Amino acid sequence: MSDNRVKICGLRSADDVTAAAQAGAAYVGFVFFPKSPRHVQIDEAATLAATAPVGLCKVALTVNASDAELDAITAQVPLDMLQLHGTESPARVAEVKARYGLPVMKAIGVADASDLPQIDVYSAVADQLLIDAKPPKDAVLPGGNGLAFDWRLLAGRKYWQRPWMLAGGLTPENVAEALRMTGANQVDVSSGVEVAPGQKDPTLIRSFVAAATAL
Numbered sequence: 001m002s003d004n005r006v007k008i009c010g011l012r013s014a015d016d017v018t019a020a021a022q023a024g025a026a027y028v029g030f031v032f033f034p035k036s037p038r039h040v041q042i043d044e045a046a047t048l049a050a051t052a053p054v055g056l057c058k059v060a061l062t063v064n065a066s067d068a069e070l071d072a073i074t075a076q077v078p079l080d081m082l083q084l085h086g087t088e089s090p091a092r093v094a095e096v097k098a099r100y101g102l103p104v105m106k107a108i109g110v111a112d113a114s115d116l117p118q119i120d121v122y123s124a125v126a127d128q129l130l131i132d133a134k135p136p137k138d139a140v141l142p143g144g145n146g147l148a149f150d151w152r153l154l155a156g157r158k159y160w161q162r163p164w165m166l167a168g169g170l171t172p173e174n175v176a177e178a179l180r181m182t183g184a185n186q187v188d189v190s191s192g193v194e195v196a197p198g199q200k201d202p203t204l205i206r207s208f209v210a211a212a213t214a215l
């Protein structure tokens with residue numbers, strides 16, 4: 001068993017939270033983005049977060065959220081981290097961090113080598129980085145599309161200043177190879193542990209966490 005840490009994102013029920021916790025996930029994510037099949041209302045997320053065992057990091061995923069939206073989420077949901085998954089600028093990341101006093105994880109979309117310098121830019125302001133596949137141009141969702149990027153882009157990289165997670169198209173079948181190729185020690189998954197959009201499967205969650213932490 002390794003020290004690899006897993007985030008299961010897009011949880012919508014108490015059973016999902018229990019499955020993630022019992023499988024050994026380190027983080028659970030709640031999606032606040034109405035276009036997503038994983039979107040939860042703030043009061044639902046508050047109830048779900050309250051069921052999470054102590055020590056499980058509860059993350060709110062938002063996309064270009066306004067202060068009013070973040071005020072409402074942070075006032076009602078007991079959270080440990082904010083994940084910014086839109087086009088938030090470095091200045092906005094710093095502003096959110098200061099305003100809410102919570103660690104901020106910034107998602108960065110990668111399609112090719114030209115996207116990699118953004119990782120250094122956001123390292124200066126975010127507490128963690130989430131390196132995800134860049135969504136297709138016509139995508140409705142900026143993440144959660146079940147698409148992987150070419151992991152070879154991260155092979156042999158220099159070390160970044162911040163902890164980071166690998167995301168995008170990860171599954172119980174490919175996560176071990178993804179960890180090996182990128183050297184990541186944290187991974188984030190959504191579609192890869194679902195049987196239908198937004199519907200998590202406890203067996204897939206268990207298989208994913210087992211595969212990611214077996215190395």
Ligand SMILES: O=C(O)c1ccccc1N[C@@H]1O[C@H](COP(=O)(O)O)[C@@H](O)[C@H]1O
Nearest residue numbers: 036143144145146168169188189190191
């Ligand atoms: O999951 C979503 O619906 C979502 C919506 C908007 C922004 C990000 C979203 N998900 C994040 O994307 C990664 C990768 O997802 P997948 O495993 O490829 O489906 C996921 O881990 C979430 O952090």
